Amino acid sequence: MNSHSTSQSRLPDVLLIGKWNAAAKHCRQAFLAVLVCPLLLSGCGLLTSSDPAKPGGQGGEPPPLTGQVKPATPAHEAETLYAKANVLWKQNGDICSDPALAVHLLDQAIAVRPDYADAYMRRGLAYSEMGRDEEAFADLTQAIRLDPRPDRYAYRGLGLIRQHNLGGARRDLNQSITLDKSQYRAWNFRGVVNMMEDKDAEACSDFKTGCANGDCTGYAAARKEGICR
Numbered sequence: 510m511n512s513h514s515t516s517q518s519r520l521p522d523v524l525l526i527g528k529w530n531a532a533a534k535h536c537r538q539a540f541l542a543v544l545v546c547p548l549l550l551s552g553c554g555l556l557t558s559s560d561p562a563k564p565g566g567q568g569g570e571p572p573p574l575t576g577q578v579k580p581a582t583p584a585h586e587a588e589t590l591y592a593k594a595n596v597l598w599k600q601n602g603d604i605c606s607d608p609a610l611a612v613h614l615l616d617q618a619i620a621v622r623p624d625y626a627d628a629y630m631r632r633g634l635a636y637s638e639m640g641r642d643e644e645a646f647a648d649l650t651q652a653i654r655l656d657p658r659p660d661r662y663a664y665r666g667l668g669l670i671r672q673h674n675l676g677g678a679r680r681d682l683n684q685s686i687t688l689d690k691s692q693y694r695a696w697n698f699r700g701v702v703n704m705m706e707d708k709d710a711e712a713c714s715d716f717k718t719g720c721a722n723g724d725c726t727g728y729a730a731a732r733k734e735g736i737c738r
Contacts, residue, residue, distance in 0.1 A: 587622035590614050594631060608635040626655035630664060637668045646672075659689035666698050675702050693722040700727045704736075713737035 594614040597606050605611055615632040619625055633648030649665040666681035679702050685695035696719035703712035716727035716737060731737035 583621045587618040587625055587628070590618035590621070591625070591628050591631070594618070594628075598631075605635055605638055608638045611635040612639070624655055626652045626661075629655065630661055633668065634664060637671055642668070642672050657688075659685045659692040660694060662688065663692055663695040663698060666695065666702075670698060670701060670705075675705060678702050691722045693719045693724040695719075696722065697724055697727040700731075704731075709736055 591614075594611045597608075597611045597614075612632055612635050615628045615635070618628045619632070622628070629648045630652040633645045633652060636642075636645035636648060645668045646665070649661065649668055653661045653665060662681045662685035666678040666685065669675075669678035669681060679699065682695045682699040682702065685692045686699070689695075696715045700712045700715035700719065703709070703715060713728075713731060713736065716731050719725070720728040728737060
């Protein structure tokens with residue numbers, strides 16, 4: 510399969526979303542270009558240290574090395590590999606600087622520590638950025654099985670949006686919000702789903718709630734385009 514046909518099957522190019530009928534959809538297309546690019550095309554960067562902090566590790570950024578694991582143990586080796594992958598997210602701002610290398614490092618971390626939920630979530634997002642959707646879904650699902658935190662459902666919802674599985678994405682995002690009503694990612698991602706389904710009022714409500722909980726990306730973009738007030 511060539512790269513063009515691959516790009517048609519997922520969401521690497523926001524201008525393909527919905528294939529709008531020019532004039533009638535121009536404003537919506539412009540909005541999705543502003544919002545979806547940072548929200549959906551930068552899965553690695555969604556886990557950077559710029560995220561608002563949340564108590565108990567619920568902000569969505571997997572925790573850094575704890576320093577509580579003794580050296581020369583399998584757990585310490587896994588954390589070291591994870592930390593090396595983590596640098597790839599933070600070096601380049603909004604995107605993972607080398608998703609393939611991140612996957613390689615996280616493969617090793619998971620081999621050493623098969624129950625490492627954070628490593629599965631990171632690897633799943635790296636796979637998603639690479640267009641390897643089945644592997645991304647499997648890893649994000651495994652992260653949920655190991656540790657069903659609200660942000661894990663939000664990130665699997667993100668992966669499903671990229672696959673155009675809006676129904677599945679909505680279910681995951683609803684579950685994320687049920688578990689934690691302050692999970693701003695889930696509100697913003699669900700706002701994107703609503704926009705893609707032409708549900709502007711619902712989208713604006715979700716973006717506004719996401720903004721109230723710490724991330725105004727969606728709400729600001731929608732207001733700028735005159736879609737939300």
